[in-house]
Amino acid sequence: MDRACSNLSVSDNGRYLVKEDGTPFFWLGDTAWELFHKLTREEADFYLRRRAEQGFTVVQAVALAEMEGITEPNAYGYRPLKQNAEGQYDPLLPDTASEPGGEDYWTHVDDIVDRAASLGIYIAFLPTWGDKYNVAWGKGPVIFDRNNAKAFGKWLGERYRDRSNLLWVVGGDRPLTEFSHFEVNRGLAEGLREGDGGRHLITFHPPGGFSSSHHVHRETWLDFNMIQSGHGDHVQNNYTHVMSDYGKLPVKPTLDAEPCYEDHPRGFNAENGYFDDADVRKAAYYALFSGAFGHTYGHHSIWAMTTEPADYFIMHWKDAVDRPGAMQMRFVRELIESKPQLERVPDQSLLADNYKGANHMRACRGEGYAWIYSPHGLNMNVAMGRIAGTQVHASWFNPRTGERTAVGIRENAGTQSFQPPSSGRGDDWVLVLDTEAAG
Helix, strand or coil, rough: CCCCCCEEEEEECCCCCCCCCCCEEEEEEEEEHHHHHHHCCHHHHHHHHHHCCCCCCCCCCEEEECCCCCCCCCCCCCCEEEEEECCEEEEEEEECCCCCCCCHHHHHHHHHHHHHHHHHCEEEEEEEEEEHCCCCCCCCCCCCCCHHHHHHHHHHHCCCCCCCCEEEEEECCCCCCCCCHHHHHHHHHHHHHHCCCCCCCCEEECCCCEHHHHHHHCCCCCEEEEEEECCCCCCCCCCHHHHHHCCCCCCCEEEEEECEECCHHHHHCCCCCCCCCHHHHHHHHHHCCCCEEEEEEHHHHHHCCCCCCCCCCCHHHHHHHCCCCHHHHHHHHHHHHHHHHHHHHEHHEEEECCHHHHCCCCEECCCEEEEEEEEECCEEEEEECCCCCEEEEEECCCCCCCCEEEEEEEEECCCCCCCCCCCCCCCCEEEEEEEEEHC
């Protein structure tokens, strides 16, 4: 696997991310929000190595974390901020070592960022969780205003200016409901950009059920959109968020960076059961086939780095690392990277008819190929002729195993019916159509 990380930019067509040499970058992310705050270096190394082995390219983590990330120290007893004369933890007072070469909260963050780089992993770096400017349902405390947010952002930008495996993420799972909330996030973004000289892309992590486009799509600092389709108990339809972002102007890349987590209680209530690998696969293929440039997986016990399982967080984070959904994410990456990425477009016209609700199918295509995803393996009536060639080679791609099964050659005209090899809950399939020349 290529371990090289280089600064990322938006592709010329405004839909994807690319590396410095122009090659496409596929974002396969994981949410590890408490990574900096809770894990030792050895634990972080274990987690990052495993995710690299599984094909992940991005880890999302927070500096001032949600779970008492200001008031409770990290694994080594260090806090990120000092208190001011009023006894408040102050973003203007990062708690750094008094002696050169000394240890502190931020040297621990440095080490994790650098270890990730050595494994080819980018850090989607949140300066703060949103309860530090809008408590809402969190614990806070609120410590940010526009001025100290910009100063803190500038300090972070300068500190990580030369790290190439970094993307900035402001926001932090809170709505912007007051003018001050917009000011804080604009201040953070402006400070980050001033501090790092514009070397790193910036996005916004929204609350559940929203995209960053709802709040800040036209902000000049927003380089790409981020969706949190969330953990509700309704029928999964994250493609609606992706489609909405895809149609907005100015054109900006988008992805679902917080869909339903594996082993998360449906609707935040364990009485409803838990999301499983079928749910997280569905979220990935729905989003990517609808125009997303990448996708983030998540596990409920990993984002919180749970060590004491209960009915809400049901396992230790180390046991969660190898859950089925996490292991299967490599296959969606393999499929996406098997074709030129920058030309992929969503195209529902490939479907002569479709299902509603839980059986809904999504389709996309590129030069000489088309993919159609069925979450439950139901019959597909395909409107042919959307890709080149008088004939196409058809095959089935299994999202659970990554295996391909040949169907044969079909005429590339009219409507053709395709029945997946199996059907039912968890029997999802991708129909792959290639022009004859690609066979």
